[in-house]
Amino acid sequence: MRTPIIAGNWKMFKTIAEAKQFAQEVKAGSAKAGVQKVVCAPFTALPALTEALQGSDLAVGAQNMHFEEQGAFTGEISPSMLKEIGVQYVIIGHSERRQYFNETDETVNKKVLAALKHGLVPIICVGESLEQREAGETSRVVRTQTEAALAGLEAGQVADVIIAYEPIWAIGTGKSSSAQEANETISVIRQVVAEAYGQEDAANVRIQYGGSVKPENIGSYMSQSDIDGALVGGASLDAASYLQLVNGSLQE
Numbered sequence: 244m245r246t247p248i249i250a251g252n253w254k255m256f257k258t259i260a261e262a263k264q265f266a267q268e269v270k271a272g273s274a275k276a277g278v279q280k281v282v283c284a285p286f287t288a289l290p291a292l293t294e295a296l297q298g299s300d301l302a303v304g305a306q307n308m309h310f311e312e313q314g315a316f317t318g319e320i321s322p323s324m325l326k327e328i329g330v331q332y333v334i335i336g337h338s339e340r341r342q343y344f345n346e347t348d349e350t351v352n353k354k355v356l357a358a359l360k361h362g363l364v365p366i367i368c369v370g371e372s373l374e375q376r377e378a379g380e381t382s383r384v385v386r387t388q389t390e391a392a393l394a395g396l397e398a399g400q401v402a403d404v405i406i407a408y409e410p411i412w413a414i415g416t417g418k419s420s421s422a423q424e425a426n427e428t429i430s431v432i433r434q435v436v437a438e439a440y441g442q443e444d445a446a447n448v449r450i451q452y453g454g455s456v457k458p459e460n461i462g463s464y465m466s467q468s469d470i471d472g473a474l475v476g477g478a479s480l481d482a483a484s485y486l487q488l489v490n491g492s493l494q495e
């Protein structure tokens with residue numbers, strides 16, 4: 244049984260004050276147990292957020308990190324710096340980082356290995372562009388990205404990562420992939436894991452869908468056989484909406 248996981252990705256939104264306000268509202272609200280809950284905040288808000296959420300079951304994630312331990316890398320943040328402030332998750336290889344900040348399959352892989360080495364759970368993003376989708380390349384693209392991201396992991400370690408399938412054309416556009424199509428592509432990703440690491444890891448690894456997920460459509464994704472949660476941008480910014488996503492992710 245794979246525990247559902249709902250992760251918010253705030254992207255470049257929320258000041259420290261706004262993050263604290265969100266934490267208060269979520270803590271005051273009611274969220275069902277049995278769902279893993281994560282919010283991935285901008286670096287500046289992380290210390291305040293981990294402090295504000297102490298004792299709650301909402302974990303904090305970062306949206307990126309460097310793969311090196313330390314060094315002359317101006318503007319970067321290391322895995323141990325994240326650990327030091329109580330961060331537990333880190334998004335790796337989001338399409339916005341691949342598109343605007345030169346993230347490659349190679350750096351994604353280095354970051355995944357570094358995250359695991361430091362006890363951070365990587366949320367690895369894969370997904371095709373509209374052009375690739377229209378050319379019938381979706382399976383090939385997610386296969387290549389998944390194989391590259393997981394290269395060098397040991398069997399057993401794969402069960403510790405989260406994979407997020409985010410078709411680029413569905414991000415922030417209001418155009419979500421149909422639940423069935425998302426499930427088919429996520430099955431391909433699970434198959435890639437099975438081929439590389441065996442059936443057990445494939446059965447255990449959690450794979451999320453991301454791209455215009457809202458409280459209104461979360462149920463349709465969660466009813467699919469291979470979708471284990473969601474990575475949510477816009478609809479995760481509001482505490483009430485985030486709680487609805489969490490509560491809507493459990494199948495009755």
Ligand SMILES: O=C(CO)COP(=O)(O)O
Pocket residue numbers: 252337409413414415416417453454455456474475476477478
């Ligand atoms: O990129 C996303 C999450 O990482 C998806 O963003 P939206 O939910 O705003 O479409």
